[in-house]
Amino acid sequence: MLLNIKNLTVAIEGKEIIKGLNLQVNKGEVHAIMGPNGTGKSTLAAAITGREGYEVTEGEIWYKDQNIIEMDADERANLGIFLSFQYPVEIPGVSMTNFMRTAINAQREYRGLPPMPAGEFLKLMEEKKKLVDIHSKLTNRSVNEGFSGGEKKKNEIFQMALLEPTLAILDETDSGLDIDALRTVAKGVNELRSEENAFVVITHYQRLLEYIVPDFVHVMYDGKIVKSGSKNLALELEDKGYEWLKEHSLA
Template sequence: MLKIKDLHANIKGKEILKGINLEINAGEVHAIMGPNGSGKSTLAAVLAGREIFEVTHGEILFNGKNLLELSPENRSREGLFLGFQYPIEIPGVSMVNFMKAAVNEQRKYRGLEPIAPSDFLKLMREKKELVEIDSALTNRSVNEGFSGGEKKKNEIFQMAMLEPKLAILDETDSGLDIDALRIVANGVNKLKRPDNASIVITHYQRLLDYIVPDYVHILYNGKIVKSAGKELALELEEKGYDWIKNGE
C-alpha cells in the first residue's frame, strides 16, 4: 500500500529526514516511536503534503501512485488520512458543513453524486456513536473551544467518516487522559479492516496497550534505526531511548 524509499526532507535548508525506508501493507498497523525531534511528525507532515517541507531525495508510492506529485487534497481523496497532533480550530465553519464538503469532495473524486442530506445525517450519527463523540460537538465550529481530548476524538470521528485506506495518527495519545485514550484507541480498532492500514506515531508505549501494532519502528535522527514486532515497544518502555541514542 505504501512504499517509502530513501526519503530525505528539509525544512528551511535543515535536513530532518535522512533516508527513510518503510513499507506498509493492507491490514497492518505500524507504530513509529522515537525521542523528541527525531522526525516523526515531519514524516507524517511530508506524507500529508505539507508544503514547508522540501523533499530533496527519495520517493513515496501510495497504491502505486507517486504520492509526492499529488496535492494534499488528492492524497486524501486517494485514501490517505492524517490525524493531527494539534488539530486546527476553524472558527465560523461548522462541523456539519466541513464534513459535508469533505465527504462530497471525496465522492466527486470517485465520480459519485453528492450525498443525500438524509444519508449524510445518518452517516454522521453512526460514526458519532462509533467514536463516542458528544453530539453537541458536531453542532459547533470545527474544533473551536474543544478540549484537547475532544479534538483528538474529533480526529478519529473524521477518520471514521472518510474511511481512509491509510491513516496516519500523529501523537494522537498526547494530552489524553486514560478514558479519552481508550475511546480513541477503540475507535481506531473498530475501524480496522483487512483492506486498510494505519501508522500510529507515538512517544509512549501506553497507546500501544490499546492499539496493538504488527510492527514497531524506532525513528532517530531522521532514520529508522530499528524495526521489530510489538515487543520492541515494551523494550523501549523499559530501557528508554538512551540505548538507541548511544548506538546500542
C-alpha cells in the same frame, strides 16, 4: 504494497530533518513509529500527506502504486490518506457538519460519484458519532473551536470514521489524553481496522500500543528508522529508554 517509502529525505527551510528513510506498509497492518522528540516523526507524517514547506529533496513515496510526491494534499486525501493531527486547528464559523459534508462530497466527486444527499449524510454522522462516543453538541459547533484537548482528538477519529481512509496516520493521538479518552480513541481505531486498510501510529510512549496493538514497531532517531521489530520492541524501549537507543544507533 500500500505504502512504500524509499530513501526519503525531507528538509524544512533547507534543514534536513528526515535523512534517507525507508518504510513499507501493507494493507491490514498496523505500524507504530516511536522515537524521542525532534527525530522527525511528525515531519514524516507531513511529508506523506503533502504539507507545504516540507521539501522532499530525495527519495520517493509510493502509495497505491503511484509516486505521490508531486500531488497536492487534497488529492492525496482523496486517494484515501488520512492524518489525525497532533494539533488540530480551529476554523471559526465553519460548523463540523458543513465541514465534513464538504469533505465527503469532495471525496465522492473525486471518485465520480454524485454528492451525498443531506439526509443520508446526517444518518451517517449519527452512526459514526457512536463509534467514538462523541457528543452531539460537538458536531454543531465550529471545527475544533472551543474543544478540549480530548475532544479534539476524538473529533479526529470521528472524521477518520466518516472518511474511511485506506491509510491512516495517527500523529501523537495519545498526547494530552486521559486514560478514558485514550480508551475511547483506541476503541474507535480498533473498530475501523480491517484487511483493507492500514495504520501508522506515531507515538512517544508505549502506553497507546497497549490499546492499539501494532504488527510492527519502528524506532526513529535522527531522521532515520534505526530499528524495527515486533510489538515487543516497544516494551524493550520503554524499559531501557531512548538513551539505550542512542548507544544502539551509534554502535
